[in-house]
Amino acid sequence: MDQWDFKKWRKKLGINQVAAGEMLGLSRGAVQNWENEIRPVPRSVELACLELLRRWKQRPEFGPVTLLYADGPVLQADTIPHSDLVLRCEPHPDNESAVSRVARLRESLNLHMAFIAEDDGTVIWSCPELLQECDARERGYSRRTEIEAPISTGGRSRRGHRP
Structure with missing residues (x-):
């Protein structure tokens, strides 16, 4: 950089x-x-x-994004018939829509994998993060407050001391 x-x-x-x-x-x-x-x-x-x-990019209004999920176990392709592959892709206008969709899917499906990516394929929400966000929203809390916390780079702080 x-x-x-x-x-x-x-x-x-x-x-x-x-x-x-x-x-x-x-x-x-x-x-x-x-x-x-x-x-x-x-x-x-x-x-x-x-x-x-x-x-x-995890802000609710960021988009467009694509939700990718599997409603069954994702196995090696040579162990299951090709007609049984279960990866699904859904375009969404923003994260809010995609995360809400995951929350609804969890009510009726046993999601084995779900993640949200932007158009270039960059993962924005990993599966564990996405499921944690859904759990947090069920409890009336969102990860957004955690997201805005600073990241320490290991350098000196403003006062000259190591963080």
């Missing part, structure tokens, strides 16, 4: 340098150093940015 990739990431999320630093558990100065090419963006920060972007 170079300075331009980092800046594109920040602009995509619609955040300023201060907010980017806070999300990464670092100072605004660190962000400025990367964007001004004083220091290269560390690999740990690049990975944290990718995870924060994925979490950002």
